[in-house]
Amino acid sequence: MNVRVRSFAPTALAALIGCFAVSGAQADDVQVAVAANFTAPIQAIASDFEKDTGHKLIAAYGATGQFYTQIKNGAPFEVFLAADDSTPEKLEKEGEIVPGSRFTYAIGSLALWSAKDGYVDDAGKVLEENTFNHLSIANPKAAPYGLAATQVLAKMGLSDKVKDKIVEGQNITQAYQFVSTGNAELGFVALSQIYKDGKVSSGSAWIIPEAMHDSIKQDAVILKKGANNPAAKALADYLKGPKAAAIIKSYGYQL
CATH class of the missing domain: 3.40.190.10 (Periplasmic binding protein-like II)
Incomplete structure (x- = not known):
């Protein structure tokens, strides 16, 4: 019995394994409330995030105070990128976020x-x-x-x-x-x-x-609605990574 064994160059084999890994992973959407000042950076980050993780970021843009009201009224957001640190802190104290998920993603x-x-x-x-x-x-x-x-x-x-x-x-x-x-x-x-x-x-x-003026520390949180969504956790982790950091800095933010 003759058995044909197909060989792959190392780079081709790595690419093939990567395809299997991405196709085998569960891709999810994540609903994100984004402070209006961060519109351009998150649009650039979203493209890389989807390529690198398979997850899709669906963003809404607006004022931080307005988002707070919407979140309190049951809006379906899973991650919140605020333009300050006080609003996410308030949501944390009110039990509206995943415990321990708050972090500063940029200083404006x-x-x-x-x-x-x-x-x-x-x-x-x-x-x-x-x-x-x-x-x-x-x-x-x-x-x-x-x-x-x-x-x-x-x-x-x-x-x-x-x-x-x-x-x-x-x-x-x-x-x-x-x-x-x-x-x-x-x-x-x-x-x-x-x-x-x-x-x-x-x-x-x-x-x-x-x-x-007061420091414009911008905090992100995973909201309660995103607690069981892997894409929400993946986005929070991605924002802390080197690719996102490079984009954020390119728009004049500090980290």
């Missing part, structure tokens, strides 16, 4: 930005000159970046001087859109919205020193 930076080249100087003097008509910020009650913006204005002694010029977005995405569309000459945005690979990608900006 605030920027004063204009879509116009040369409009914003690198020390924020444009605010003191007060020659603009509209200043965009995110809702400080729902968005941590909006709260940080109000802290900067207070520190500069400008809160009362510019209060009639402020246009408020529901979240940091809307605050950015007011500026990008020209409805506001400048505004406070998340650095990640205008920053890529070590530089501001368009317009002009002042990257605001951290000392001018």
